[in-house]
Amino acid sequence: MISNPSLLSYTCIAKGTIVLAEFASKENPGIEEVALRCIENTPPHHSIFSHTVHKKTYTFSIDGDSFVYFAILNEAMEKHESFWVLNRLRSTVEDLVRGGETLINPSRLCLQSKMDPVFAEIVGGVDLELDMDLVGSPRSVARESRNPSIDSSKGRRASLMPLLGKQLKALKKKNKRLHSEDDSSSDVATTMKETEEKKKVDLCGNGNGGVLRKELRNGLLTDHHHHRQKAKQMWKKHVWVVLMFDFCICAVLFGIWLWVCQGFQCVNGSRN
Structure with a gap:
């Protein structure tokens, strides 16, 4: 019982x-x-x-x-x-x-x-x-x-x-x-x-x-919509991570170039 x-x-x-x-x-x-x-x-x-x-x-x-x-x-x-x-x-x-x-x-x-x-x-x-x-x-x-x-x-x-x-x-x-x-x-x-x-x-x-049928269907659609929203948020987060990683690499390479050329002397030398 x-x-x-x-x-x-x-x-x-x-x-x-x-x-x-x-x-x-x-x-x-x-x-x-x-x-x-x-x-x-x-x-x-x-x-x-x-x-x-x-x-x-x-x-x-x-x-x-x-x-x-x-x-x-x-x-x-x-x-x-x-x-x-x-x-x-x-x-x-x-x-x-x-x-x-x-x-x-x-x-x-x-x-x-x-x-x-x-x-x-x-x-x-x-x-x-x-x-x-x-x-x-x-x-x-x-x-x-x-x-x-x-x-x-x-x-x-x-x-x-x-x-x-x-x-x-x-x-x-x-x-x-x-x-x-x-x-x-x-x-x-x-x-x-x-x-x-x-x-x-x-x-x-x-x-x-048909109210119950609509409620049952809406319940399933709500769960599906929630999963889609969560997946979209995860995708945006990954895109931002990749962009930030690329930016850091570019900044490091630019810093190395400035250090090797001692500033913008390489650019000025090529012009002369």
């Missing part, structure tokens, strides 16, 4: 633009729509891609043309933890495929019931045998039959979050006992970052479906 679950806003498994299973933090309402726009603009020709915008890190792990493992994280999360999340999802899907799971023409959230225990483990599920209320379980099916107005995604979150409620509280208490000062500062920083995030324009929403 990750050390601070509040830093994980969203993670999912997708095939193309179809989300097979997802976890969304209840502290970030509407983040599923943002994630879908990001998945629709998955950067090509990459196996791993990460980009940070507005204090959020968008990380892709791309398995060729098969699956995309995606996560939206707070930039404060350690890189090794973010990659661990995606690798954990990847290994689970590989086990399912080896076990005979067919995903040729998948439907949306078709792996949700199988991946909910994994999401619970990632964000700190301690005992998956207790307080289980996952999608597809008898209690979940009974509740959905009593309230058919709840759609599949809301039903999933409503069932997953009660499962994680007690476990997350226990984990936070444990972390506070072990790292009271670090956790306090981290919680304050996270709250401030979330407040600032709400004040800013939605990264991919409000009809700007």
Whole structure:
């Protein structure tokens, strides 16, 4: 599991633009729509891609043309933890495929019931045998039959979050006992970052479906421009060094000529 679950806003498994299973933090309402726009603009020709915008890190792990493992994280999360999340999802899907799971023409959230225990483990599920209320379980099916107005995604979150409620509280208490000062500062920083995030324009929403793609491209162009500027500065510096070296050699040779000719006598003698 990750050390601070509040830093994980969203993670999912997708095939193309179809989300097979997802976890969304209840502290970030509407983040599923943002994630879908990001998945629709998955950067090509990459196996791993990460980009940070507005204090959020968008990380892709791309398995060729098969699956995309995606996560939206707070930039404060350690890189090794973010990659661990995606690798954990990847290994689970590989086990399912080896076990005979067919995903040729998948439907949306078709792996949700199988991946909910994994999401619970990632964000700190301690005992998956207790307080289980996952999608597809008898209690979940009974509740959905009593309230058919709840759609599949809301039903999933409503069932997953009660499962994680007690476990997350226990984990936070444990972390506070072990790292009271670090956790306090981290919680304050996270709250401030979330407040600032709400004040800013939605990264991919409000009809700007290509914003993330532009941000990713601009990030790469900025790095390229920085390297070009640095190379240009190095070239100018080398040119100045060569010019100064040539000037010094010319000055030394001119001094030797003056010493041999004892001033400008050689010039005056040639004129006479």
